[in-house]
Amino acid sequence: MSIQLKCLSHTPLRGRNDPSADVVAEVDAVLAQSRAEVEAFDPELILVFAPDHYNGLFYDLMPPFVVATAAESVGDYGTLTGNLSVDAELALELTKHLTDSDLDVSLSHRLQVDHGCTQTLEEMTGSLTRYPVIPIIINSVAPPFVPYRRIRKLGEAVGNFLAGLNKRVLILGTGGLSHEPPVPLLADSPQEVQEFLICGRNPTPEGRAAREARTIAAGRIYGSELCQQTPLNAVWDEAFIELLQSGELEQVDDFDIQQISTEAGRSTHEVRTWVAAFAALAASGPYQARKDYYRPINEWIAGYGVVSATPA
């Protein structure tokens, strides 16, 4: 087996509420370089750890993490629609391996996924179907969350499974870093919003457009005094990237969920996907991680980072 890792922020506001042209060009160049590296690696399998933003998973049954044997993109925020090329047989084998590893993982034979999964797949491969893929969705948006140590254990167990495959595997993590887009909280919401958070699958086109318009409007004022959301936190982001580079992943076991929400924003917990991805890589031994890019970008509501890693 050979293995590579890429963890990236995603943002539904890319192309919808852009920062200055020089920043857009910087990010375009980093993504083009990353995509060229993926092309050169030519993965036989992509394992993508991703969050969901109330498009596939709702509070009628909210799992901490779920492996999909089939996944369809809802195409929110202009992302590609259609089925991902999930390797169903391997996804099922992985699920069995995870349950045998004492992890109570959920399984879906028909999951809807959103930009949180598809944007990075699209940016890294140009498609939803170019390579066989296994999606693992990690709840990063709908509290309560399992402790970070559980995410590290999940990643480790996934990595042990991947180590037994005779394949070139690309591990992707997508989300974060610090940020707080306008995702409603169940506890604070009026009844119609609670109803949506519990079972709001397949919204009308108007409903989806209203959600997207709210996010764009939030991006226009994010980081200004008009904005109520927690601002980006570059110090937190840089420290998190350094932690990943240090290889001392057990440090995430002490992460305080409430403190992260307060200091860096509620959606910062999308970094769970990065924790799982790095723990999966670390299961095969020491690694080297390279910071390809970091910049706090208010227009995209994102502490925007790209990190790559390979076995040392």
Ligand SMILES: O=C(O)CCC(=O)/C=C/C=C(\O)C(=O)O
């Ligand atoms: O779309 C909605 O209904 C709520 C807003 C939302 O989900 C925004 C998501 C933004 C990101 O994915 C992000 O910044 O990571």
Ligand SMILES: [Fe+2]
């Ligand atoms: Fe997100």
